[in-house]
Amino acid sequence: MYPPFIQPDDLLMLEKMSNTIRFLCADMVQSANSGHPGAPMGLADIACILSLHINVNPKDPDWINRDRLVFSGGHASALVYSLLHLWGFDLDLEDLKSFRKFGSKTPGHPEFGHTEGVEITTGPLGQGVANAVGFAMGAKYAQKILGKEVINHKVYCFCGDGDLQEGISYEASSIAGHHKLDNLIVIYDSNAITIEGGLDVAMSEDVSQRFIAQGWKVLKCNGHDFVSINNAFIDAKKSDKPTIIIANTRIAKNAIGLEGSHKSHGSPLGEEIIKVSKKALGFDENATFAISSDVKIRFLNVLERGELAQKIWSDELTEDIKAKICDLKNPHFANISYPDFSSSVSLATRVSNGKILNAISQALEGFIGGSADLAPSNNTHLEGEGDFPNGKNLHFGIREHAMGAINNALANYGLFLPFCATFFVFSDYMSASIRVASIMKARLFYIFTHDSIGVGEDGATHQPIEQLTHLRAIPNLCVFRPADAYENIACWQIALKANGPSAFILSRQNLPVLNPIVEAKVAKGGYILRDTPSAKITLLASGSEVHIALEGAKKLEEEGIRTRVVSVPCYDLLISQDKEYISSLFGDTKVLAIEASRGIEWYIFADDVLGMEGFGSSAKGDELFKHYGFSPENIIIRAKALLGYS
Known part of the structure; x- marks a missing residue:
């Protein structure tokens, strides 16, 4: 009945650990007088069991074979920060007490690069589901170039009803099922509550059938039963498909008077409810941000387990693999041999860009990417490189929403310089992911072709007018619109070294090839x-x-x-x-x-x-x-x- 690492005697301690998480989250939101206590409290039992499975090393957050954990619902940030603190990341109790305050390490929604242990800025709902797919795809391609004995981690993603209602989750899940990403485990916090009330006011589909149709393994568990949750994790880790665990939970679990209520989603519980709830569960009603020593020791097992796992992993690496990982993390741009366009009288910048992409790809093993079913028009096919997962060419299908978010994760994976492509007018579909990439200063590249009324006969719906102004208004994003093939080269030389994302806006029609231009200009x-x-x-x-x-x-x-x-x-x-x-x-x-x-x-x-x-x-x-x-x-x-x- 009980898996080896959960015995009946463990259940009381697991309950204490979960309630510690719940009250940390409630205290954080109450102290800030702002935030979302419901989802973190509902997910506390699952987060507690995840702590038995996840493989990370808080002393080396960038270890390349660590498990990735994505919170698609950024409103569960109190849970994120509680776990990172308990697991031993660089986040102390004072940081938890500064939740949502100016200059703190604990902003309202988790931000990559701002808080140690946060893998990616998810932002709008649904983005994190696609991010998780991107991490899983990154791991698969890393396995191809480094070996399965070097890269064998899992990708975990917490999502909720809102994430699955956003269309981006459909697109990303379809890609994951198509590629049989067996390293991906999504935990669906199915609490049937949204801001406006019960889920049934806007959603009635059978989520399990949706994911089965997309080629996923579907598991179900009671989200407040430790054995049920643990069994689901064990089964998911054995799956030969991407897996979604549908966990039936109660929002604001153990918050007396507000458990199961949509009112607990986005407002503090109130000091009296927190006190009454703490007292009912045997906690000191007057103590805030309390973590008992026995609970702290149990959670720090994550750190001890991760340190040991990384040491064993590191000891088994060959010198060749170490060198390859180093090269992937620190690409040598000087090795790129850019094309010679001196014999060309006129050339569309989408065409010159295709030749440049191939030159970069030949020099940089971690340069990968693809198009939203437009590679022949975008000129983004990498010649002789094969298709994912055995090659560099990614085929996203007509899924711009997911493509953008997947590339954010590929950029954050730690080994790759990814690009993605579509017609410029369809960049509108990618606005959310481009904005998030710019917030993170992610190193990735957008190839947007058919850049103006020069598109021609397709007409107003396909001719970008306002998109340039929009992208130029986004901070941290470099938008390049080269006049010819040589400016295109110089733009790439700058973009590759940029500390943030770059967008290339390229012509469909031929343009005169001007004189070579130096990068400095x-x-x-x-x-x-x-x-x-x-x-x-x-x-x-x-x-x-x-x-x-x-x-x-x-x-x-x-x-x-x-x-x-x-x-x-x-x-x-x-x-x-x-x-x-x-x-x-x-x-x-x-x-x-x-x-x-x-x-x-x-x-x-x-x-x-x-x-x-x-x-x-x-x-x-x-x-x-x-x-x-x-x-x-x-x-x-x-x-x-x-x-x-x-």
Whole structure:
């Protein structure tokens, strides 16, 4: 009846451990007078049993073969912090007492890089489910290049009703089932409660049948019965499929008067309820943040077990494997042999980018990625590299939501530099994951092609207008829109070394290949591409509009109007430059910005912006450029008007 490591005599101690977690969480929320006590208290019994299974070393949180633990519901942060403290991570009781306070290690929702032991910033509901799939995929590819004896850890994910209602969880679960990710274990906190009340106000599907249909193993347990929970974990670890454990729980378990109530989800329980509940369970009603010595010792078994496991693992590593892990963690960018585009007269930046991706891939073993079923159009296929899990090419299917979040986890796995790709207009589907990646400063790359009205006949629904402005507004994200193949190389040289994510916005149509450009110029975001003495006007442009600006400048010069052209492959880098550099670009000239998008951000530099005032139309790309004014002739008209010429 009882597995070897749970005997009947252990149950009282497990109960004490679980209630200790519950009251730590309740005290944290009460002290902050803000937060979510219900889910942490409902999950405490499961978290207690997870402590018997999880394989981490709090003294070395970056150990590459550690189990990964993802909390998809970030509102359970009090539980996250309680566990990290009890397991021995760098989080003391004072940190728990500072929950949700400014400058603390315990913010309202867990943040990667801010709190030791937090594997990823999950943010919006559902993201964590896809993150967990990403970690599991990362482990599978790590097994391929390092060996199953080196990488054999599990990925655990706690999720709730809200996570499974968000569409991203459908997409990610489908990918996990397709790839038979047997290293993934999702614990579904099925408490049938949401903020508005009972789950039945908005959801009535059979979750188990959904996951069975997607190729998962489905287990069920009583989320407050230690033996039932433990048996589920044991069975899940033996599975040859991804596994979801549907754990029936009571929200705010053991909170007298509020157990099972939606009112416990997002508000403190109140001091009186906490006191009464503590007293009823044999705890000191007047003591807060209390952890008895016997409970502390039991939880610290996680640290002792993890230290031993890592030592055994490390002792068995060969020198070759150690060197390979080191190289994956510290890629050698100097080894990249970038393509030569000198023989090309014109080339779409999506095409030059494809050649660059392959050059990077050949030099860096950890450079992996794929597209949302658009690799032939995005030019993202890595030649000769095979398909995941035996190769570098990831096929996400038409699942942009999941693709973005999966890449966040691949970036955080610790061995990879991942990229993902789709048409630029569909980056809207990825907004949440891009934002979270930027908060984390995750090192990953977005390839967004078909970047403007140049898409052509597909029409307004497929022509990005506002997306550039949106992405440029996101802090920590470098958005590159190269004018040609050589700017594309320079952008990649910068992006690979960046401390955060980068997005490449690339053309469908061919663009003239200009002269090679040094990385240092692009590193400032913008540079003078065409200069002339005593310039009266500066034409500022990015991407496919740069060559149009050059043509316009030539015609303006023919009319005696001295014109400078500034190429801006990265707006985000340009706005970070000092006033002296900005002045060196524009001086006392009038500035006309030219970009086939909304472009309102250019007013920080420009006196006038030639951009899109509305959505596009269905026609050939070159016809649309002329129709909407992106032509040398219209540039002359706008420039003269700006200068006050008739």
